[in-house]
Amino acid sequence: MKPISYARLHYPPSIVHHVVWLYLRVNLSLRDVEGLLAERGLDVSYETVRPRRCDDWHLDEVFVSVSAR
Numbered sequence: 001m002k003p004i005s006y007a008r009l010h011y012p013p014s015i016v017h018h019v020v021w022l023y024l025r026v027n028l029s030l031r032d033v034e035g036l037l038a039e040r041g042l043d044v045s046y047e048t049v050r051p052r053r054c055d056d057w058h059l060d061e062v063f064v065s066v067s068a069r
Helices: 013-024 030-039
Strands: none
């Protein structure tokens, strides 16, 4: 297995690990994680999660209106 590279991240690996833990283990939305980090003085937007080419990804909390219904 290839080791995880943290070369292009803006935050230390410990913060990245904590955010992933909150999102997956505690089952919080990305907006909830953003709020918890803001309480601790970290200015991180849930919108900073971006897909890389060929990755699977999903949107969090989406509202779609079709034909104004």
